[in-house]
Amino acid sequence: MSTIVLMTVTGLGLAALYFLVASGLSLVFGLADVLNFAHGLFLSVGAYATWWAAGNLPGAGPDGWGFVLAVAFGVVAGTVVAALVELVMIRPLYSRTIEQVLVTVGLSLAGVAALQAGFGADPRPFPRPSWTQDVVTLAGARVPLDRLLLIVAAVVVLGLLLAFLRWTRYGLIIRAGVENREMVTALGIDVRKAFTLVFAIGGAAAALAGALSGVYFGSVSPTSGASLLIFAFIVVVIGGMGSVSGSAVAAVAVGLLQQFVNYYGTSGAGDICVVALLAVVLLWRPAGLAGKAATA
Amino acid sequence: MKADERTGEPHPASPGSATTTADESTSAPGAAALLQVENLSVRIAGLHILQGVSFEVAASGVTVLLGRNGVGKSTTLRAILGLTPRNGSATGSVRLGGEQILGRPTHALVKGGLGYVPEDRNVFAGLTVAENLRLAERTDTPDYDLVFGLFPELSKRARQRAGSLSGGQQQMLSLGRVLLNPNRLLLIDEPTKGLAPKVVTEVAEALERAAQAVPVLLVEQNLAVVRRLAGDAVVIAAGQVAWTGPGEQLLADPALTKSLLAVNAAGGH
Numbered sequence: 035m036s037t038i039v040l041m042t043v044t045g046l047g048l049a050a051l052y053f054l055v056a057s058g059l060s061l062v063f064g065l066a067d068v069l070n071f072a073h074g075l076f077l078s079v080g081a082y083a084t085w086w087a088a089g090n091l092p093g094a095g096p097d098g099w100g101f102v103l104a105v106a107f108g109v110v111a112g113t114v115v116a117a118l119v120e121l122v123m124i125r126p127l128y129s130r131t132i133e134q135v136l137v138t139v140g141l142s143l144a145g146v147a148a149l150q151a152g153f154g155a156d157p158r159p160f161p162r163p164s165w166t167q168d169v170v171t172l173a174g175a176r177v178p179l180d181r182l183l184l185i186v187a188a189v190v191v192l193g194l195l196l197a198f199l200r201w202t203r204y205g206l207i208i209r210a211g212v213e214n215r216e217m218v219t220a221l222g223i224d225v226r227k228a229f230t231l232v233f234a235i236g237g238a239a240a241a242l243a244g245a246l247s248g249v250y251f252g253s254v255s256p257t258s259g260a261s262l263l264i265f266a267f268i269v270v271v272i273g274g275m276g277s278v279s280g281s282a283v284a285a286v287a288v289g290l291l292q293q294f295v296n297y298y299g300t301s302g303a304g305d306i307c308v309v310a311l312l313a314v315v316l317l318w319r320p321a322g323l324a325g326k327a328a329t330a
Numbered sequence: 331m332k333a334d335e336r337t338g339e340p341h342p343a344s345p346g347s348a349t350t351t352a353d354e355s356t357s358a359p360g361a362a363a364l365l366q367v368e369n370l371s372v373r374i375a376g377l378h379i380l381q382g383v384s385f386e387v388a389a390s391g392v393t394v395l396l397g398r399n400g401v402g403k404s405t406t407l408r409a410i411l412g413l414t415p416r417n418g419s420a421t422g423s424v425r426l427g428g429e430q431i432l433g434r435p436t437h438a439l440v441k442g443g444l445g446y447v448p449e450d451r452n453v454f455a456g457l458t459v460a461e462n463l464r465l466a467e468r469t470d471t472p473d474y475d476l477v478f479g480l481f482p483e484l485s486k487r488a489r490q491r492a493g494s495l496s497g498g499q500q501q502m503l504s505l506g507r508v509l510l511n512p513n514r515l516l517l518i519d520e521p522t523k524g525l526a527p528k529v530v531t532e533v534a535e536a537l538e539r540a541a542q543a544v545p546v547l548l549v550e551q552n553l554a555v556v557r558r559l560a561g562d563a564v565v566i567a568a569g570q571v572a573w574t575g576p577g578e579q580l581l582a583d584p585a586l587t588k589s590l591l592a593v594n595a596a597g598g599h
Contacts (some may be wrong), residue, residue: 129416203464206457206461206464206465207465209454209456209457210454210457210461210465213454213455213456213457214452214454216413217448217452217454218465219413219435219436219437219440220411220413220436220440220446220448220452221440221465221466221468221507222437222440222441222466222468222511223437223465224435224437224438225437
């Protein structure tokens with residue numbers, strides 16, 4: 035029983051990471067029709083910026099409020115980079131899908147190379163707070179606190195995103211734009227501003243995922259964003275393009291499936307099962323669990 | 331109408347075609363043109379949909395754009411509003427109040443007072459009625475009194491998802507979205523398409539009332555509605571303007587109506 039509890043919490047921790055990356059990816063694709071292969075770069079920027087801030091930014095550090103400040107710095111860095119990528123590189127290419135893909139793939143490769151050039155190719159130890167290594171007993175299982183931190187962070191981000199989509203004008207524009215972008219424009223709304231906003235929101239969530247993945251894995255490397263991005267894409271497709279709640283449900287399904295199969299089966303079988311789940315969902319509901327709709 | 335059309339000269343945009351125009355004496359006297367479309371051509375995916383369309387919309391009343399299915403009526407409205415698809419192009423001239431607007435971004439045109447009601451209503455199905463209306467607000471003082479006065483149903487169903495409304499209610503919502511704001515010109519595409527007769531009457535009444543305050547360029551197939559609303563009429567055939575003049579005159583001539591629109595004017599639609 036305790037093993038099942040531990041596997042469940044660990045799977046949910048993994049799901050939290052997937053959700054944080056996938057939520058922004060889903061909104062960007064649902065609203066702007068941009069398949070952003072550079073989204074993993076925002077995660078890496080957040081991770082490295084947090085790592086750098088914890089050691090160099092005055093007031094920041096590996097513990098307490100200092101760590102909160104370091105994470106905030108990482109999130110701001112990811113947000114700024116995402117907004118700049120949209121304004122400078124994506125915006126001129128909104129009507130050119132092939133070029134968009136080439137640019138975002140190129141940017142993701144260039145980003146990894148730049149991080150390797152700046153910080154080296156080897157993983158760097160991440161300055162995680164000491165309390166995240168503590169364990170609590172939950173239904174008989176000894177659960178590391180870093181898993182719970184990831185879950186709490188993802189739930190808070192999910193709540194904030196849903197509140198934003200439901201209660202703000204820009205949230206309304208995004209929900210409508212996911213459904214019918216042209217009609218939003220025909221109501222006199224410059225939907226490009228919403229594009230920049232969803233890139234920034236996605237960048238912030240991915241950067242937070244980067245900082246938390248550092249806590250979870252204990253290290254940060256230039257390729258960590260790219261490896262998480264693959265599963266985030268699967269989560270987006272399963273959940274339905276543009277649906278934050280769909281992404282949350284899909285992330286939980288993928289995280290738990292991967293964790294349990296990898297533990298009870300052979301290592302790597304979980305990844306195969308995730309791909310099989312993707313195939314089944316696409317056959318059953320081609321538009322994903324939530325479909326492409328203005329769902330918060 | 332164009333000056334040359336009012337004097338019965340052949341329409342320059344359709345050389346060699348069967349273009350005819352109405353007698354000047356039956357046109358609205360002194361009605362200055364608000365919208366001037368000149369030599370508008372639209373190509374989409376290699377197809378030449380509009381081939382040099384020219385017409386004018388008076389500064390008051392309803393101008394109806396007529397024609398058989400697939401001749402380019404909706405394409406004309408969409409080109410005016412800058413909604414020609416990415417695999418297409420629009421050339422020529424479109425002037426609103428003398429200002430060239432062809433090629434300007436759609437959102438800027440709408441903000442400038444060009445209201446648009448699309449053919450398929452295009453309400454946001456996942457949003458509530460209230461959210462659909464809130465999204466359309468362009469001023470600090472949206473005219474909810476007018477919208478709810480015309481369509482009390484919308485007020486009653488404010489919390490209902492727009493996707494669960496009937497076709498008629500969705501059309502009311504689509505019209506309500508543009509009527510919330512002050513407009514210089516309304517572009518309305520087949521508002522009665524697929525609606526029950528009772529709802530058609532309601533929509534026609536609403537359009538009639540809206541047209542008292544703002545000029546309308548209306549695409550409509552229902553001749554009973556056209557008869558009720560139309561001031562001027564522009565008939566498009568094969569991507570060109572085939573006839574312009576007072577709608578009353580067109581509908582009073584069954585042979586002309588049948589030849590241009592392939593319908594029996596006496597029986598309506």
